[in-house]
Amino acid sequence: MSYRRTRAVFIKELRHIVRDKRSLGLALAMPVMMLMLYGFALSLDVDHVPALVYDQDGTAASRDLIRDFRGSRYFDITGEVSSYRDIQKGIDKNTALMGVVIPRDFGKDLEAGRATNVQLLVDGSDSNTAAIAMGYAENVVQAYSAQVRAEIMNLRGIKQQPPAVEAEMRVWYNSSLESKNFVVPGLIAIILMILTGQLTTLTIAREWEMGTMEQILSTPLRPVEMVLGKMLAYFVVGLVDAILSFVSGVTVFGVPFRGSLLVLSVSTLVFLCGALFWGIFISAGTRTQVVAYQMGMLTTFLPGFLLSGFVFAIDTMPRWIQLISIVVPSRYFITILKAVFLKGAGWAILWPQLAYLLLFTTYVFWRTVKRMNQKVA
Amino acid sequence: MWERIGVILRKEFIQLFRDPRMRGLLFIPPLLQLIIFGYAVTLDVDNAKIAWMDGDGTPESRALLARFEGSGRFQVVAMPSSEQEVQSILDHGDAHAVVRVLPNFARHLARNETAEVQVLLDGTNSNTASLVSAYAAGVIADYSQDVSPKQTKNDQTIKLEVRSPGSPPVVMVSGAQPDTRVWFNPDLRSRNYFVPGVAVNILFMITLMLTAQAIIREKEIGTMEQLMVTPMRPIELMLGKTIPFALIGIVDLIVVTAGALLIFRVPFRGNFLVLLFSATIFLLTSLGAGLFLSTVSHTQQQANMMSFFFSNPAFLLSGFNFPIRNMPVSVQYLTLLNPLRYFMEIVRGVFLKGVGISILWPQVLALLVYGVLVLWFSALRFHKSLD
Numbered sequence: 001m002s003y004r005r006t007r008a009v010f011i012k013e014l015r016h017i018v019r020d021k022r023s024l025g026l027a028l029a030m031p032v033m034m035l036m037l038y039g040f041a042l043s044l045d046v047d048h049v050p051a052l053v054y055d056q057d058g059t060a061a062s063r064d065l066i067r068d069f070r071g072s073r074y075f076d077i078t079g080e081v082s083s084y085r086d087i088q089k090g091i092d093k094n095t096a097l098m099g100v101v102i103p104r105d106f107g108k109d110l111e112a113g114r115a116t117n118v119q120l121l122v123d124g125s126d127s128n129t130a131a132i133a134m135g136y137a138e139n140v141v142q143a144y145s146a147q148v149r150a151e152i153m154n155l156r157g158i159k160q161q162p163p164a165v166e167a168e169m170r171v172w173y174n175s176s177l178e179s180k181n182f183v184v185p186g187l188i189a190i191i192l193m194i195l196t197g198q199l200t201t202l203t204i205a206r207e208w209e210m211g212t213m214e215q216i217l218s219t220p221l222r223p224v225e226m227v228l229g230k231m232l233a234y235f236v237v238g239l240v241d242a243i244l245s246f247v248s249g250v251t252v253f254g255v256p257f258r259g260s261l262l263v264l265s266v267s268t269l270v271f272l273c274g275a276l277f278w279g280i281f282i283s284a285g286t287r288t289q290v291v292a293y294q295m296g297m298l299t300t301f302l303p304g305f306l307l308s309g310f311v312f313a314i315d316t317m318p319r320w321i322q323l324i325s326i327v328v329p330s331r332y333f334i335t336i337l338k339a340v341f342l343k344g345a346g347w348a349i350l351w352p353q354l355a356y357l358l359l360f361t362t363y364v365f366w367r368t369v370k371r372m373n374q375k376v377a
Numbered sequence: 378m379w380e381r382i383g384v385i386l387r388k389e390f391i392q393l394f395r396d397p398r399m400r401g402l403l404f405i406p407p408l409l410q411l412i413i414f415g416y417a418v419t420l421d422v423d424n425a426k427i428a429w430m431d432g433d434g435t436p437e438s439r440a441l442l443a444r445f446e447g448s449g450r451f452q453v454v455a456m457p458s459s460e461q462e463v464q465s466i467l468d469h470g471d472a473h474a475v476v477r478v479l480p481n482f483a484r485h486l487a488r489n490e491t492a493e494v495q496v497l498l499d500g501t502n503s504n505t506a507s508l509v510s511a512y513a514a515g516v517i518a519d520y521s522q523d524v525s526p527k528q529t530k531n532d533q534t535i536k537l538e539v540r541s542p543g544s545p546p547v548v549m550v551s552g553a554q555p556d557t558r559v560w561f562n563p564d565l566r567s568r569n570y571f572v573p574g575v576a577v578n579i580l581f582m583i584t585l586m587l588t589a590q591a592i593i594r595e596k597e598i599g600t601m602e603q604l605m606v607t608p609m610r611p612i613e614l615m616l617g618k619t620i621p622f623a624l625i626g627i628v629d630l631i632v633v634t635a636g637a638l639l640i641f642r643v644p645f646r647g648n649f650l651v652l653l654f655s656a657t658i659f660l661l662t663s664l665g666a667g668l669f670l671s672t673v674s675h676t677q678q679q680a681n682m683m684s685f686f687f688s689n690p691a692f693l694l695s696g697f698n699f700p701i702r703n704m705p706v707s708v709q710y711l712t713l714l715n716p717l718r719y720f721m722e723i724v725r726g727v728f729l730k731g732v733g734i735s736i737l738w739p740q741v742l743a744l745l746v747y748g749v750l751v752l753w754f755s756a757l758r759f760h761k762s763l764d
Contacts, residue, residue, distance in 0.1 A: 022674070026682040037690055041708040042699040044420070044504045050702065092736055094722065097702075125729045127567040128420040128504065129700055135511035142518075179503045198685060202678050209598075286398070289677045290590050294402050302410065306417040311698070313505050316423060321416045335470070342501050349468055 001224050009221065009229025013203070017233060027199060027237055031191045031245040038187055039253040044179040044311075046132040050078045051098040052090050059107030061148075065118070068144050069100060074136040091123045098122050098133060110148055184255045185341035186310040186334045188245050188268065192238055192275050193304035193330055200234050200279025201296030208287040223372035227365070231276045238272045258344030263336070267354055271333040274361035275300065278329075281368040284375055304330040309338075329360045381609055385617030389591065393621065403587075407579045407629045408636060414575040415641045418698065419567045422508045428455040428472040430463060435483035437524075441494070444520050445476065450512045467499050473509045474498045486524060572643045573728040574697045576633045577721050580656060581663050584626040585688060588667025589680045591618055597676060611760045619664045626663070630656050637728075646731025655723045655741050661748025662716045669755035672762040695721045719743045 017024055051069065055062050069075050078096055081087060087099035099121035109116040118141050124130045207213040216226070246264070249255050279296060286292040306312060307321065308330035314322055325331050332353040339345035347354075394400050427445065431438050445451045454472055457463050463475050477495040485492035496513050500506045595601040604614065634652070637643045674680040693699060694708070695717035701709055712718050719740040726732045726740075734741065 020676070020679065022679050023676075023682050026679075026686050030686065033686065033690065037693055041704050042693055043703045044699060045703060046507075046700075048702065092726075092730060092732055125725060126570050126700060128508075128570075129702075132507055132511070135507075135514075182500075182502050194685065198682055199678070202681075206678070288396070288399075290594070291396075291398050291402060293677070293681050294406060298406055298409065302413060306413055309502075312418050312420065313422070313502055315426065316419055316505075318416050321413070338501055339468075339470070343468055345468055 001222065001228075005221050006225045006229045006232075009226055010232045013230050013233035014236065017199075017237060023199070024237070027195055028240065028244070030194060031187075031241050032248070034187055034191055035184065035245060035248055035253065038183045039180055039249070042179075042183070044128070046129050046136070047074050048076045049074060049098055049129070049133045049136075050096045051075050051100055052087050052096045053077055053080045054082065054084065054087060054099060054101045055080060056104045057102050057106040061107035061110050062102040065102060065106075065141070065144050066100075068140050069137075072136065072140050074133070075140075087121055091121070096123075097126075097129065098137065100137070113152065180253060181255055181342060182338060183311060184249045184253055185337040186308070187249070188242055188337055189271065189308065189330045189333045190301075190304055190310060191241055191245055192268075192272055193300045195234070195238055195241060196275040196279040197293075197296040197300035199237070200230075200276050201282045201292045201300075202289050203230050203234075204280060204283035205286050205289045205292035209289055217376060223376055224369050227277070227280055227368050227372060230280055231273065234276050234279075235272060238276065242268050242272065255341060257341050259340030260346055263346055263350065264340050267333065267336045267340075267350070267357060270354065270357045270361055271329065274329055274357060274364055277361060277364040277368050281364055281371060284368060284371045303328045307331065308334045310334055329357060332356050378610070378613060381613050382617050382620075385609065385614060386620060389617060389621045392591075393625075403583075403625055404629065404632060407583060407633055410579055411572070411575050411633050411636050412640065415568060415572045415637070418571045418575075420504055420698075422473075422505050422512070423450070424452045425450060425474065425505075425509045425512065426454045426472045427451050427509075427513075428457050428463065428466050428475045429453050430457050430475060430477045432480045433478050433482035437483040437486055438478040441478060441482075441517075441520050444516050445513075448512070448516050451516075463497065467497065470499065470501070472499070473505060474513065476513065568641055569643050569729060570725070571698065572637045572641050573724045574695075574721055576630060576637065577695070577717060577724050578692055578697065579633055580626050580630050580659070581692070581717060581720075582688060583629055584622050584660060584663040585667045585670070585684055586681075587622045587625065588619055588664055589670040589674070589684060590677055591622070592668070592671035593674060593677050593680050596671075612756070615668065615756060615759055619668065622667070623657075623660050623664060626660055627653070627656065643728060645728055647727035648733060651733055651737070652724065652727045655720065655727075655737070655744065658741060658744045658748055659716065659720045661752050662744065665748065665751035665753075665755045668759050669751070672755065672758040691715050691717045694718070697721060716744060716747045719747075 053066055053069070055066065066077065066080075070077050075098075079090075081090070081099075084099075084101075087096070087101075090096035091099065099119075101119035101121065103117060103119070106116050106118075120134065120137050122130050122134055204213070207216065250257050278300065282295050282299065283292050286295065303325070304310070307314070307317075307325040307328045309325075310330070314325050314331065317325070336350050336353050336357075339350055393403065429442055429445070431442070442453070446453060455462075455466055457466055457475065463477070466472050466475060475497040477497065479493050479495060482492045482494070494517055496510065496517075498506045498510055592601075595604065630653075634645070634649075638645055670680050670684055674683055694701075694704075694712050694715055696712070701712050701718065704712070723737050723740050723744075726737055
């Protein structure tokens with residue numbers, strides 16, 4: 001292997017990248033765009049659930065309960081209706097997600113000390129929002145119920161009974177439970193995966209399609225040198241992207257960074273190399289760009305987005321999907337990213353993930369060189 | 378004119394189906410996407426892993442443990458006995474939460490004082506954490522109600538009942554658990570919500586990409602010049618280049634819908650014709666966007682990058698998994714410009730709610746306006762780019 005020839009490929013490829021201003025611009029704008037999306041626009045946090053109220057009772061008690069709903073930051077009471085049909089219509093049209101129905105004798109029952117019901121009609125289409133919204137609604141009603149009970153007991157002169165068991169919830173690592181904090185660190189992996197899927201998978205397929213491959217083959221260049229040279233050129237772009245996302249994630253979006261910069265850098269470098277080798281591996285196997293692109297997106301972006309624990313927790317997936325996710329490198333990288341950012345974990349905890357990434361990178365590198373050897377021969 | 382369109386249609390189909398790999402790519406990725414998305418994309422937490430730290434070790438604390446295990450929502454994976462172990466379990470991500478029964482739990486209960494249970498949640502995944510927290514609070518509240526002194530039993534409490542329309546009138550339930558039934562998606566399976574959304578994404582991506590790539594490929598390889606010296610007119614070339622992908626898109630939609638029904642048992646409550654009709658209108662937009670893409674990019678790589686750069690945000694801002702309601706208000710207005718949003722609402726409405734045109738007409742109208750504008754604009758540009 002010659003350093004000089006590798007450098008020549010590196011420079012040639014870098015020139016290709018720099019010359020295509022639009023692709024380069026898009027590659028560099030990608031992290032900014034993704035961060036804006038996930039940092040500002042997208043969130044799984046449930047608040048301001050639009051709800052309709054159907055108050056059949058119309059007493060002071062029912063109005064108090066409605067006021068409690070209005071006061072909660074989780075609900076927006078968008079209207080008061082006077083029939084079940086109106087609730088149905090609101091939910092059908094997506095203008096409301098929930099209907100709160102207060103029954104006719106609500107106030108009277110409360111005063112008489114009888115149990116009474118509040119009915120919640122929930123649109124379950126979006127099951128996640130529905131489950132969380134239901135929890136909040138139960139809290140509002142229970143708090144109200146406790147308050148009424150306390151008042152009545154005071155009137156009767158009975159001493160307050162404290163609750164028997166109290167749950168004390170403490171959240172670690174992400175105490176504000178903002179989805180931003182758990183999504184943004186993982187973005188670095190996603191962005192690097194997209195870059196690989198979009199740019200690297202095409203490098204060799206394009207040479208075949210354009211016919212420049214034959215020219216390269218007639219030079220003394222060896223496959224290892226070509227793979228390394230091409231990889232290094234995209235490595236530069238990937239590194240810029242990774243640094244961009246890290247810096248803006250921490251400064252602009254205020255994601256906490258509790259771990260060591262060294263752990264983060266080492267694992268990013270290893271992962272980036274692995275991802276790029278994979279792109280070249282795919283590219284070496286196909287001769288048309290359409291096929292290479294589709295294969296690339298199918299094996300980089302899709303598993304990176306879905307099977308890596310980026311947004312969707314792996315341990316809630318069916319077993320066989322979990323088994324597939326074991327080989328997905330982004331899974332390990334995202335585990336590392338989240339642990340370094342949020343938990344401040346170090347080598348002691350993360351070495352198995354890092355070891356897998358190293359293994360993946362070397363294995364794919366070896367396979368890529370082998371595949372190139374076969375193609376060229 | 379029709380003859381010439383027929384010729385180019387034939388050429389496109391031959392080109393599409395000649396390469397065995399390409400043939401596979403037309404239908405396998407959509408199915409694969411459907412399966413992976415369908416199985417992987419779930420926000421439900423069915424079996425939350427918890428670690429149990431019993432600082433009391435009495436029959437009462439074991440009874441609470443039995444409640445957790447019996448709820449069907451929790452799986453106890455570890456029994457740490459020290460603070461260090463708790464720390465290490467959470468650091469490694471071995472459990473979603475650690476439940477800690479504090480010492481003197483039973484004694485407090487016996488004395489009618491408030492006993493405390495601590496729940497330490499791993500907040501890394503905020504969504505899982507809020508669900509686990511709600512479930513744990515439910516189990517503890519349930520237990521609390523059962524062990525609390527009898528005198529409070531007859532005082533009034535308000536119970537919650539969630540029910541679906543058409544079910545028997547409200548009945549008093551004497552247990553603490555409300556009868557939780559929900560409209561449209563009674564088991565609260567997130568799969569029912571996501572799978573129809575995948576269909577939208579597949580239809581969009583496949584038609585957009587294939588159209589753009591088919592045209593750019595001709596430019597890149599240089600066969601476009603040959604096409605232009607034939608008597609073929611731009612409009613004919615355009616139709617010939619888009620109709621095959623429209624057909625493939627429709628076939629993919631049918632395949633994906635069948636897959637959703639057969640593999641995932643997603644309910645289909647509406648009318649298939651409504652779905653087909655609105656999909657056809659939606660295709661105006663995606664094919665138009667594909668044409669447009671082909672006029673502004675010179676290489677396939679540029680087309681790929683551009684399409685990803687715009688279609689990925691469009692997909693994420695369509696309400697697929699991140700509810701539009703949660704977005705900042707300004708972004709919510711922005712999504713009104715997103716054709717995927719309207720199609721997503723239509724597809725989910727048809728699948729889950731069984732609503733028809735009488736409710737969905739605003740969305741269909743929006744797609745129609747969008748489609749005509751995009752297609753008209755791209756056709757103009759396409760004309761120019763050929764001159």
